[in-house]
Amino acid sequence: MTLTRLSLTDFRNHAGADMAAASGIVALHGDNGAGKTNILEAISLLAPGRGLRRAPLADMVRDGAGGGFAIFAEVQSDPALPPVALGTGIEAAQPRRRIVRINGAAAAATALGDWLSLLWLTPAMDRLFVETAGNRRRFLDRLVLALEPRHAQHGNRYEAAMRARGKLLADPAAADAQWLTSLEAQLADHGAAIDAARQRTLAALSAELAEQPDAPFARPLLTLVDGDGAARTEPYAPDALRALFAARRRIDAAAGRATAGPHRDDLSALHAATGRAAARCSTGEQKAMLLSLVLAHGDCVARARGARPVLLLDEVAAHLDPSRRGALYERLAGQGGQAWLTGTEEGLFANMPGPVTRFRIAGGRIAAG
Structure with missing residues (x-):
């Protein structure tokens, strides 16, 4: 997949921008605050979800603008077909x-x-790896979404049913048993679909990672665990989830939330070479495992969907030593597809294997080179 054109109007610090890019690496360089990450955030809004910053929509409008913003892109995934025009924004x-x-x-x-x-x-x-389980679930669901776009629909409907059930449980006088049973059936169906998609993604990702060497990027071993930290070895069945939610009505009412189910699961990771939990590894090892995971997942998507995903790598190169930086560039160039990278120094992107599209970002202005 390739973003051949990207246009921004009143987005963050970009009053207006129009960029054309080819497949391969797209390198954005400029000082801190110039607007490099804003460009990646705009691209991230061309997928379901709240984007890479998860910011409120109103916060994305350029200061002094009229109150709305627009993002437009042309996406080429098959050279034999015309590009697809994607647009999003607010009024x-x-x-x-x-x-x-x-x-x-x-x-x-x-x-x-x-x-x-x-x-x-x-x-x-x-x-x-050291933050909340909720952050890791969102990360995992983003990986799932790249492979199975309908995952977002199941997630939205699961959340809606969970909120409705919570309101009923909070008001015993209104807690109609038949309505609760109906909501729990919805939770069970969508929850089982969410869990099955997560399990498929982890299986595919684990198989891909098993083919990767332990160097130059640390390789993680991934497991889905429940809210108590126990490994999930069997998928949730709808009937089992319905029984689980029904049995926990009193507990959930007292807690003010649903205390068990797919929304409580977590992603566990171990350093493959040492067996150490990712949370106990060094910062450099954790970053290397994340990078290894994202690159392997790109291979999974390419294999499953027949087109490599667009990668957005913000300030990744600056935190790698020269040998690993070179290895990253070689891999990105060799695998095909398109990857957008940001960095403060132009020198970080010197001697990159081609093709490379280069932009300099300064004060919300974008120039080739």
Whole structure:
């Protein structure tokens, strides 16, 4: 998959920008605050979800603008077919409502995943293995979404049913047993679909990682665990989930939340070479495992969907030693597809294998080179 054109209007510090890029590496360099990460964030909004910063939509509007923003891109995944036009943004009259268009027609945000697959790695993700289980679940679900675009629909419906069940449990007078049973059936069906997709993704990713060497990037061993930290060896069945939710009504009512189910699962990782838990590894080892994981997942997507995803790597090169940086560039260039990289120094992108599209970013202005 290749973003052949990207246009921004009133997004973050970019009043207007129009970029053309080819497949291969796209290198963005410029000082801190110039707007490099803003470009990656704009691209990330061309997939389902809240983007790589998970910021409120209104916060993305350029200061002094009229209250809305627009992002437009042309995506080429098959040279024999015309590019697909993807657009998203908000209008001043409805700043909380995200607008999505595909080839000019209105569409749901979840439909974006049918046309563009994105993976990203940012400095904020460096502590993924030591942060909350919720952050790791979101990371895992982003990996799933790149392989199975319908995963977002199941996630949205699961969350809606869980919120509705929670409201009923909080008000015993309104807790109609039949309605609770109906909501728990929805939770069970969508929860089982979520879990099955996660299990398939981890199986594919583990198989891909098993083919990778332990160097130059550390290789992680991945496991899905439940809320108590026990390894999940069997998928959730809808009947078992329905029984689980029904049995825990009193517990969940007292806790004010659903205390068990797929929304409580976590992603566990071990350093393959040492067997040490990722949370106990050095910062450099954790970053190397994340990079290894993202690169292997790109291979999974390419194998499953017949087109390599677009990679967004924010300030990754600056934190790698020269040998690993060179190995990363060689791998990105050799595997095909498109990868967008940012860095503060132009020298970080010297001697990159081609093809390379280069941009200099300064004060919201974008220039070739």
